[in-house]
Every structure is written in structure tokens, then in C-alpha cells.
Amino acid sequence: MNSITLSNENGLTIIRGLTKEDLDLDKTFNCGQCFRWQQIEKSIYQGVLNDKLTLITSSVLENGEYIIATTYPYNDLQDIIDYFNLRLDYDELLKLIKLDDFAYKAVQYGKGIRILHQDLWETIITFIISQRNRVERIANSVELLANTFGSKATLELNNKKYESYKFPRPEEVYKDKEKLFDLGLGYRAEYIYNLVCDIVEKRNNILERKTSKLSTAELDMILQSVKGIGPKVSNCILLFGYNRYDAFPKDTWIKKIEDTIYGRDINPSVYGNYAGLIQQYMFYYMKYLS
DNA sequence: ATCCAGGCGTTTA
């Protein structure tokens, strides 16, 4: 990865120096780690990032240069860098990981995926909803939750108005139990409501542990003490919400890989401190193969 | 119609 440069052009923030193998928006937004980025035009994604409605796009210039453009305010661009973790060089990282045959193929196929540093609370709720659920319905449910309880986020660009909803804070969901249970979330509504109450009434402080010094295993135990969070959901929250790259969610796809490819359980520790990244490549690759 | 989805909690042996 080259050094990246940032500039402000026509009100957009431009990121140069990356390649599509450093950051591929299509792969990153569609590999199952996030559910609210919507493709509104051919290569334009709309989402809410740190409560700001954000458009982001990538394109290849005539000279072959690959650029990312975002409406995110230039002065706050550190947020974008953090969200995509752009200072982390995946190529250098992957050189240090000993990859077996399947993992190697998965990495090649998934080049361009980046693990996003997502909002912790949104990640917790999203992956509680994800259990025993389909990807499309997860996205619908998260969107519905935002549209029902969140406040508006708007953007005006080139005389066009864009509108979406911020993901609601616990306090906003807390206000209306009836409405929450009326969103078609099934048995997950109760898990969410219990957690919302515990947080608002200060019996649970997991949101204050975003930058905790605790080990991943210790955080895992704390997460799993929440009703509705088991090992798989916990590891997704650790990976996508707490930026713990050693977390390795074992879902149905990984189990399928264990059964059909390896014929044994995968031991995440063979992939080192960034096993979670390898997990994401494997997940994405196995879905493609099936 | 029956089955199943980025699992989990509870019960049973």
C-alpha cells in the first residue's frame, strides 16, 4: 500500500494512493459485516457514518489512478481513516500470516475487503438480530429500527437532497417498548429490550468498554453474559465493534468450511492476531463457492 | 406447504 493523500476538491474529500486491492467498496460493504450501506447509483453508496449522512464512491481515472471520494467533511476525515482503518497495510499484514491452501485462495478472492470499525452499539444490535436470520432480513430489520427510532440525517449536494436515519441510541429505543415489539423482530426483540433497559438503567456498561484494556477472551465473557449473545454473535461484535482482529466468528459458513474443506475444526490461533480478517475472507469466499 | 436462515437458551441424559 502506498502512502495515502487526502485533499478537498469541490466540497468532496478525495483519497488517493490506494488501489482496489487495498479498499474495494463493493466487497467491503457486501461481505456481511455491515448492513446499512445502500448502493444508490452504480458505484455510489449512501450510509450513515458517525451520525453523518455520507456518500462514498470509488472510480478509476483516465490515467489509471484509483480514487475514493466521500462527502465526509474534510476536517473530520480522521473518522473515515478510522472507519476503514486506512493506516493499516493489509499487504504487509498478510505477509506475516501463514496461509494454508484454502485460506490463501480466500484471501486472493477477497482482496479489497477491509474490516470496518463500526459503531459499537449498532454492531451489538445488528448481530443480535442476525442470529438464525437471512442477510436480507437482517438489513431490513436494522433499517426499520433506524427509521422507527432514529433521528434524521440529511445531506444536500449539487442541489440534490439525501435523507436517512441515524441508528437510534439505547435511550431512544427505551422510550417505546410496544413499538419495538411491533417491528417483526421475533424473539430477538426481547433480547434487545432487555439489553436496552440494562444499559439505560446502568446495570450494563459494555458500551463504555470500547477501548477496554481487557483481553479479547475477557470481553467475550462479558458479552456472552448478555441474553441473546452467544459465542458467534459475541465474536462478530468483538471483530466489527471492538476492533479485536483476533476474534473469529464461527457461523454456519465457517462450519461448512470445516466440514467440507478441512474435515476438522479450524483453530483460529494458527492465523495469529489477525485471524478475524482471515475469517472474513473465508466467509466471503465460501459464499461465492456455494 | 414445509423448510430454513451469520444461533441461542433451556432442558434432558
Next chain:
DNA sequence: TAAACGCATGGA
């Protein structure tokens, strides 16, 4: 400790 079982909902 592990295996079996029920679970809300909606799409195929």
C-alpha cells in the same frame, strides 16, 4: 459436557 429441542418471522 453434550446432544436435543423450541423459537418469531418471512421468503423460497
